Amino acid sequence: MPTASSPGGERGGRERRRVVIEQGGPVLVEGPVEIETPDGETVVSDRFMVALCVCRRSRRYPFCDTSHRKRVRSQDQGSPDRD
Numbered sequence: 895m896p897t898a899s900s901p902g903g904e905r906g907g908r909e910r911r912r913v914v915i916e917q918g919g920p921v922l923v924e925g926p927v928e929i930e931t932p933d934g935e936t937v938v939s940d941r942f943m944v945a946l947c948v949c950r951r952s953r954r955y956p957f958c959d960t961s962h963r964k965r966v967r968s969q970d971q972g973s974p975d976r977d
């Protein structure tokens with residue numbers, strides 16, 4: 895079972911990777927990383943920090959392209975308030 899401990903520590907001689915779950919996506923993972931997608935493809939990134947898409951809207955899946963920020967406006971949004 896996982897336990898809470900200080901960030902960036904070591905365990906078993908291996909340095910821990912920090913993973914940050916952003917509200918509404920993405921998941922930020924310290925790189926470099928090797929990612930296996932659900933269809934079996936392996937993708938690598940040597941970036942210092944890698945943003946992984948969890949909303950499935952990214953055109954660069956498995957990487958985040960900020961598409962999670964786009965929202966469809968409802969009818970009551972965007973119209974000026976009237977008194």
Ligand code: FES
Binds near residue numbers: 921952959
């Ligand atoms: S989490 Fe950013 S595009 Fe999906």
